Amino acid sequence: MKICVSSLGNEKGAMMDSRFGRCPYFAIYDTETKTYEFIENSGVTASGGAGIAAGQQVVNKGVEVLITGFLGPNAMKVLMGGKVKPYHGKGGTIEEEIKLYEEGKLEIIENAGPAHFGMGK
Amino acid sequence: MKIAVLSGKGGTGKTTVSTNLAKIMNWNYVDCDVEEPNGFIFLKPKVIKTEEVKIPVPKIDEEKCINCNKCVAACQFNALAGTKTDIILFEKLCHGCGACTLVCPVNAITEEGRTIGKIDIGEAEAIKCMRGILDIGEPMAPPIIKRLKELVDDSPTIIDCSPGSSCSVVSAIDGVDVAVLVTEATPFGLHDLKIAVELVRQMNIPFGIIVNRADEEHDLITRYCEEEKINLLGKIPYDKKAAVLYSKGKLLVEDKEYNDRFKEIGEKILEVKACS
Numbered sequence: 001m002k003i004c005v006s007s008l009g010n011e012k013g014a015m016m017d018s019r020f021g022r023c024p025y026f027a028i029y030d031t032e033t034k035t036y037e038f039i040e041n042s043g044v045t046a047s048g049g050a051g052i053a054a055g056q057q058v059v060n061k062g063v064e065v066l067i068t069g070f071l072g073p074n075a076m077k078v079l080m081g082g083k084v085k086p087y088h089g090k091g092g093t094i095e096e097e098i099k100l101y102e103e104g105k106l107e108i109i110e111n112a113g114p115a116h117f118g119m120g121k
Numbered sequence: 122m123k124i125a126v127l128s129g130k131g132g133t134g135k136t137t138v139s140t141n142l143a144k145i146m147n148w149n150y151v152d153c154d155v156e157e158p159n160g161f162i163f164l165k166p167k168v169i170k171t172e173e174v175k176i177p178v179p180k181i182d183e184e185k186c187i188n189c190n191k192c193v194a195a196c197q198f199n200a201l202a203g204t205k206t207d208i209i210l211f212e213k214l215c216h217g218c219g220a221c222t223l224v225c226p227v228n229a230i231t232e233e234g235r236t237i238g239k240i241d242i243g244e245a246e247a248i249k250c251m252r253g254i255l256d257i258g259e260p261m262a263p264p265i266i267k268r269l270k271e272l273v274d275d276s277p278t279i280i281d282c283s284p285g286s287s288c289s290v291v292s293a294i295d296g297v298d299v300a301v302l303v304t305e306a307t308p309f310g311l312h313d314l315k316i317a318v319e320l321v322r323q324m325n326i327p328f329g330i331i332v333n334r335a336d337e338e339h340d341l342i343t344r345y346c347e348e349e350k351i352n353l354l355g356k357i358p359y360d361k362k363a364a365v366l367y368s369k370g371k372l373l374v375e376d377k378e379y380n381d382r383f384k385e386i387g388e389k390i391l392e393v394k395a396c397s
Binding site: 043048050052053074078083 | 200202203205211214
């Protein structure tokens with residue numbers, strides 16, 4: 001299974017980014033091989049629809065679990081369509097977040113937050 | 122001939138200038154500030170016709186769709202997202218460019234119109250007036266502006282633009298003969314004026330400047346015009362009389378002094394065109 005964390009950096013010691021659509025990187029952890037892959041988020045530079053672009057990338061990567069801070073309504077729609085389960089992270093490092101998830105300590109994101117949360121932050 | 126009135130900064134008096142010029146020159150008036158069209162408050166035309174403005178958005182036939190996601194890749198605006206089972210459309214992000222329809226290998230996409238606003242056409246005595254109104258919550262003004270401009274005939278017309286120097290303004294001033302830049306005599310006014318000047322210069326449109334709420338003590342705009350060799354078409358003084366007329370929804374040209382001033386400005390605008 002693949003777990004994705006919205007990330008501020010491209011190493012496993014990097015901090016989670018509480019933004020989804022405008023986070024710079026996605027850390028994708030494969031629970032079977034126990035390896036990390038980091039991809040740049042093309043949503044960062046999108047003039048509009050960043051959450052959609054970001055969501056699309058995550059769906060395309062075959063991710064099943066997403067750990068992030070907040071999700072906008074559009075991103076939520078894409079992730080739901082792609083059967084990705086989103087969880088509220090606690091704002092730690094990528095490794096810590098994945099550990100928390102595996103221990104069952106993260107809450108699922110039920111509702112989308114406000115649109116444009118990550119703009120200019 | 123078409124004159125566009127723009128400003129860079131909002132709240133500088135574009136509508137005041139456009140409506141008064143339209144009245145004094147007996148020209149047609151088109152309000153392209155579709156997010157906040159308020160010229161009709163002053164010209165008070167009787168609306169005789171209204172039409173809806175639509176943009177084409179894709180409609181995906183799920184029976185035919187093979188989920189190849191080519192449409193998703195073609196969309197520059199992230200209006201389409203592909204999941205494992207279907208394609209999701211985000212209508213408000215769609216610019217109606219039609220790229221998705223073109224790339225679909227199985228012709229699963231057709232286009233249908235989505236209403237984003239309307240156009241009012243009216244008459245105020247001899248002046249033909251039009252305005253575009255963008256529906257609340259809709260993000261895209263240019264399609265309405267483009268439709269408005271299709272409806273403009275060859276008769277002399279004043280085009281009232283939206284504030285700023287965005288796509289809306291570019292659509293509104295595209296193809297006009299003269300641009301009138303309205304500014305106020307403040308550092309903010311000057312800052313945004315410079316951006317507007319850059320825009321009209323790049324689009325090769327002859328232009329001049331009108332200072333609204335002019336203040337002889339702080340005359341930074343006159344200085345700027347001299348340095349940049351720009352035509353200063355006129356000044357509208359910072360005056361309580363203007364504020365009172367405006368607050369009552371009246372045109373300034375109802376007052377003798379302003380009437381003369383606007384006549385003079387109108388003549389100067391025609392000179393700008395003649396000299397270009």
